[in-house]
Amino acid sequence: MSEDQKPHDADAAQTNATDATPEEVFAASEADAPVEAVKDPAAGKRPVWSDKGDAPFEDEPTTPVYARKSAKKAKGEQSAGDETVEIVKTIFFALLIAMVLRIFLFQPFTIPSASMEPNLYEGDYIVVSKWSYGYSKHSIPFSPPLFDGRIMGSAPKRGDIVVFKLPRDDKTDFIKRVIGLPGDRIQMIANKLYINDKPVQDVVVSQGEIDDIFGAHPIAEVRETLPEGKSFMTQDFGPGNDLDDTPVYEVPVGHYFMMGDNRDNSIDSRVEQSSGVGMVPAENLVGKAQIILFSWKPGSSLWNPVSWFNVRLDRFFNVLH
Structure with missing residues (x-):
């Protein structure tokens, strides 16, 4: 090769190198580099996995x-x-x-009898406020003898409808209206109520007749107005019944005289405590009846779904007076 040809070949080589892409240059350099063995400490033990998500969990279960x-x-x-x-x-x-x-706060009760008609009917489901008269042992289920008397007590007003424990057993729940306060004199004379020797004002609102196993009986709804001005309806089956004439009842201190609104069909304070209610100690008061939530007709039962629709819709959410 002549000296004139060498520069020409060099220029050609330089030109070829200049025209090559970076990738080709990198590949050529890699091809010229000597190959060295890379020692992998994990070689022969487990495969090398990528970090692209295709590797198994690092700690495989050995159990x-x-x-x-x-x-x-x-x-x-x-x-x-x-x-x-x-x-x-x-x-x-x-x-x-x-x-x-x-x-x-509250306790629900179901009315089991007709002793408070025409204001409460059998099957009415009512709510009683527990705070109205304070708290006694009878405010707690099963009346445990934890203390005597009342805590935060307040006296009921004449005319309140009250739930109380029957004095002769301190277990049975009764519902009546407060008629006599401590120190009062209560008496029935010729089917008329007297409080402290004065007759209670009453007005006959309606009269009719009902039939039962004993035959036909007159029935009247009478509006009574107590001395303090509270007015409510009562139900009466006419004169001559057992509780239409009574002796004078003097209400002791710390006790109350209760009567049912269904005057001739109510076991209340007009009947001696041995067989009836008698005088009710303040400790036996459970609470004041406030409202009728709903009302089932007789024969209905919570355990009989068919009877659930046998209701008195007009009595729902009635406030008691």
């Missing part, structure tokens, strides 16, 4: 299959046990809240 099943079963049992504990806790707190409400 035998039968042991895994037992562990799953134990975990399931623990989960079921935790759920049972939560259910028990929920029921406990629900009962606790209901108990607090029942003791301190």
Whole structure:
């Protein structure tokens, strides 16, 4: 090769190198570089995985299959046990809240008889306020003998409709109207109510007749107005009945005289305590009847779904007077 040809070949080589792309230059340099063995410490032990999401979990389970099943079963049992504990806790707190409400605020009752007609009918479902007269042992379910008397007590007013524990057993719930206050003199004369020797004002609103197993009887609805001005309806089956004439009842201190609004069909304070109600101690008051929530007709039952529609819609949410 002549000297004139060498520069020409160099220029050609330089020109070719200049025209090559970066990738081609990089590939050529890699081809010229010597190949060295790369020692991988993990070589021969486990494959090298990419970080693109196709690798298995780093720590693979080493527990035998039968042991895994037992562990799953134990975990399931623990989960079921935790759920049972939560259910028990929920029921406990629900009962606790209901108990607090029942003791301190409200208590529901169902009227079982006709002794308070025409204001309360058998099957009426009422709510009684517990705070109205304070609290006694009878404010608590089963009347435990925790204390005597009343806490935060206040006296009922004449004419209030009151739920109380029957004095002769301190267990049975009765509902009547307060007629006599401590120190009062109460008497029935010729089917007319006297308070402190003065007749109570009454006006006959309607009259009619009813039939029962004993035959036809007259019936009247009478509006009574107590000395303090409270007015309400009563029901009367005419003169000549057992409780239309009574002796004078003097109400002791700390006691109340109760009567049913259905005057001839009510076991109340006009009947001696041994067989009736007698005088009611203040301690036996449970609460004041406030409202009729709803009303079922006789024969209806919570346990008989067919009878749930046998209701008196006109009595729903009636405030008691």
